[in-house]
Structures are given as C-alpha cells and as structure tokens.
Amino acid sequence: MTEDPVLVVDKLTKTFGARTAYSDVTFSVGRGEVFGFLGPNGAGKTTTVRSLGTLITPTSGRATVAGIPLEADNAVEIRKRIAIMTEAPGLYGRLSVTENLQYFVGLYHLSDGARRIKDALEAVNLSDRAKDTCNSLSKGLRQRVGLARTLLNDPEILFLDEPTSGLDPVAARGVHDLISGLRDRGVTIFFTTHRLAEAESLCDRVAILNTTLRTIGKPSELREQLFHKSLVVTTAAPLSDPGRVFTGLPGVESWDSEGSDAGRSTPGRSDAAGSDSGGTAPGSYRLAVGDPAVAAPEVVRALVHAGADVLSVGESRHSLEDVYLSLVNEDVEATQR
Ligand SMILES: Nc1ncnc2c1ncn2[C@@H]1O[C@H](COP(=O)(O)OP(=O)(O)OP(=O)(O)O)[C@@H](O)[C@H]1O
Ligand SMILES: [Mg+2]
Numbered sequence: 568m569t570e571d572p573v574l575v576v577d578k579l580t581k582t583f584g585a586r587t588a589y590s591d592v593t594f595s596v597g598r599g600e601v602f603g604f605l606g607p608n609g610a611g612k613t614t615t616v617r618s619l620g621t622l623i624t625p626t627s628g629r630a631t632v633a634g635i636p637l638e639a640d641n642a643v644e645i646r647k648r649i650a651i652m653t654e655a656p657g658l659y660g661r662l663s664v665t666e667n668l669q670y671f672v673g674l675y676h677l678s679d680g681a682r683r684i685k686d687a688l689e690a691v692n693l694s695d696r697a698k699d700t701c702n703s704l705s706k707g708l709r710q711r712v713g714l715a716r717t718l719l720n721d722p723e724i725l726f727l728d729e730p731t732s733g734l735d736p737v738a739a740r741g742v743h744d745l746i747s748g749l750r751d752r753g754v755t756i757f758f759t760t761h762r763l764a765e766a767e768s769l770c771d772r773v774a775i776l777n778t779t780l781r782t783i784g785k786p787s788e789l790r791e792q793l794f795h796k797s798l799v800v801t802t803a804a805p806l807s808d809p810g811r812v813f814t815g816l817p818g819v820e821s822w823d824s825e826g827s828d829a830g831r832s833t834p835g836r837s838d839a840a841g842s843d844s845g846g847t848a849p850g851s852y853r854l855a856v857g858d859p860a861v862a863a864p865e866v867v868r869a870l871v872h873a874g875a876d877v878l879s880v881g882e883s884r885h886s887l888e889d890v891y892l893s894l895v896n897e898d899v900e901a902t903q904r
Pocket of ligand 1: 584586587588589606608609610611612613614615688
C-alpha cells in the first residue's frame with residue numbers, strides 16, 4: 568500500500584460486451600507521485616484513464632480518486648479535483664487559444680479566470696500564441712493548449728493520456744519539464760506513454776498493463792526483479808577457451824559468449840529481452856554475477872592471467888524497455904501456446 572494514497576484502485580474491471588478492456592486491476596498512487604502507465608496497443612490504458620477520470624463507468628471493482636469514492640453521484644466532486652487530457656485535446660478550432668480557455672474557465676465555474684489562463688499559458692510556453700485560433704496551430708501546439716486547459720483548475724491529480732505522442736523532441740522535453748515542475752508543486756501525475764525512456768526518466772513508479780496488471784514498481788526495482796546483474800567483457804581477440812577462464816571464478820554465476828554460438832557454462836536465466844547497449848567486439852562475453860564489484864576484479868585478473876588483451880569490463884545495464892519487452896513478450900508467447 569502506498570503512503571498517503573491519492574488514488575486507490577481495487578479489482579477494477581471494464582468490459583465492452585464480450586471484450587474486456589482491463590480486468591481485476593489493483594494499485595494505488597501516492598500523493599505527489601509521477602506514475603507511468605505502460606502497455607501495448609489495446610492494453611486498456613486509455614480505458615483505465617477514462618474510468619478514473621469519471622468519463623466512463625467501470626463494470627466492477629472499486630476506486631477512490633482524490634479521496635472520493637468513484638461512483639456516479641460523486642463524478643462532479645471528483646472532476647473538481649482532477650484534470651484529464653485524453654488522446655484528442657478537444658478544442659474549438661475556430662476559437663482562439665484564450666477563448667478556448669475562457670470557455671473552460673466558465674464551464675468549471677472558476678474564479679480569477681484571467682490569472683489562471685495567463686499562468687496556464689506561461690506554464691506550457693504558449694503566451695505568444697494566445698490570440699491565434701486553434702485551427703491555425705500545429706498538432707504539437709494544440710497538444711500544449713490541451714495541457715494548458717488541464718492546469719486551469721489546479722488539479723490534485725492530472726491524468727495525461729500519451730501527452731508527448733506526436734511531439735518533436737524539444738516539445739516533448741517541454742512537457743517533461745512541465746510534469747517535473749508540477750510534481751515539485753505536489754501535483755500527482757498519472758500518465759500513459761509508449762516512450763519507455765520517458766517513463767524511466769520521469770516516473771517514480773510505473774505499472775505495466777496488458778489487460779491485467781503485469782507488474783508495478785520503481786523502474787530500478789523492476790530491473791532487479793527481472794534481470795541478473797551482469798558484466799560485459801570485451802577482449803581484442805576471442806578467447807581460445809573462455810570456459811576455462813570464467814567457470815568457477817568467485818562471484819561469477821554463469822557466462823555467455825555474445826554474438827557467437829558458443830555455449831553457456833552453467834544453466835541460468837537467459838535475458839528474455841536480449842537487448843543491450845554496446846556492440847559485439849571480437850571477443851565479447853556476458854557474465855551473470857552476484858555483485859559486480861566483487862566479480863569484476865576477479866574477472867580482470869583471470870583474463871590477464873590467460874594472456875588476453877582486455878578492452879573493457881563493464882556492468883551491463885538493463886533498461887525499462889528490456890523489462891517491458893520481457894513481460895509483454897511473455898504474454899505474446901503465452902497466447903501462442
Ligand atoms: N468504447 C469502446 N467500445 C468497445 N471496445 C472498446 C471501447 N473502448 C475501448 N475498447 C477496447 O478496449 C481495449 C482497450 O482499449 P484502450 O483504448 O484502453 O487501449 P490502450 O491501452 O489505450 O491502447 P493504445 O496504446 O493503442 O492507446 C481495446 O481492445 C479496445 O478496442
Ligand atoms: Mg490509448
């Protein structure tokens with residue numbers, strides 16, 4: 568259970584006829600957290616966001632949003648405390664940016680509208696386009712107006728569905744900065760994304776959804792749960808007998824020759840994602856180790872003793888993308904069985 572949860576989701580399920588959008592989803596999000604919701608196309612992310620944002624009613628299960636039970640009678644109270652940006656920003660094309668925001672200030676019965684609009688436009692760096700009609704803006708700029716709109720009511724929780732989809736790298740960075748700035752102000756941010764590097768750098772915790780919740784945790788915890796720590800060793804020339812060098816070394820659990828068909832000395836979990844940075848050098852080996860700090864000096868000594876020219880010995884880092892691909896590929900394999 569999260570400390571001071573601002574969002575509690577308990578066995579929530581949504582079906583559309585025979586189709587299950589998401590099923591038996593349970594998690595909680597702490598106040599001020601940046602929480603990333605990942606998953607393949609059709610995993611149920613948008614439907615979850617729409618459910619928690621009171622736009623559609625879940626089929627079963629319970630949730631509390633900003634301290635209020637998610638029930639039809641409470642929808643208005645919940646919406647006062649949250650903001651939601653779905654895939655389409657939902658703007659009036661023939662109205663100017665300011666007129667659009669004025670419309671929403673009126674809709675939400677917000678006081679001090681002019682100040683709110685000014686602050687929101689400054690936050691998304693759009694003050695100079697305030698008089699332009701939304702039709703005349705590019706997709707990314709419209710996205711930013713949509714974001715400005717979500718800021719108008721000072722939400723406790725901000726739900727953003729793929730906020731950086733279709734944005735150029737600079738504009739995406741602007742959204743990242745905005746999210747970080749809102750986090751610093753104590754706003755809880757729940758966002759979906761397909762950009763795993765974005766989730767990795769921004770999120771305190773992430774959940775991976777594939778109709779059911781596959782995992783949840785800090786990116787670093789997920790990496791450790793799923794992958795062995797490993798060292799990647801490169802030598803100027805392939806070792807004539809790598810098994811003799813690596814097998815039985817203190818701290819080395821197993822080894823693999825990368826980029827060739829050489830075998831593994833001891834059975835171990837293979838890296839399901841199989842990806843890693845760093846290309847294949849003439850001699851390249853991946854060693855599963857308990858503690859890289861213990862194993863690395865032993866490995867270097869053994870290589871020198873064997874007369875090898877060591878090019879590098881480094882800890883291999885798995886990314887959140889590796890975690891994601893590992894889990895989602897498991898699901899694909901399970902459905903093919
Ligand atoms: N209104 C609806 N009627 C019927 N099925 C729906 C409806 N909305 C969503 N679905 C189905 O629910 C499933 C989950 O859809 P959802 O849009 O939540 O996925 P997503 O994770 O957001 O995917 P993406 O990454 O493509 O945006 C899909 O199979 C989708 O077709
Ligand atoms: Mg979606």
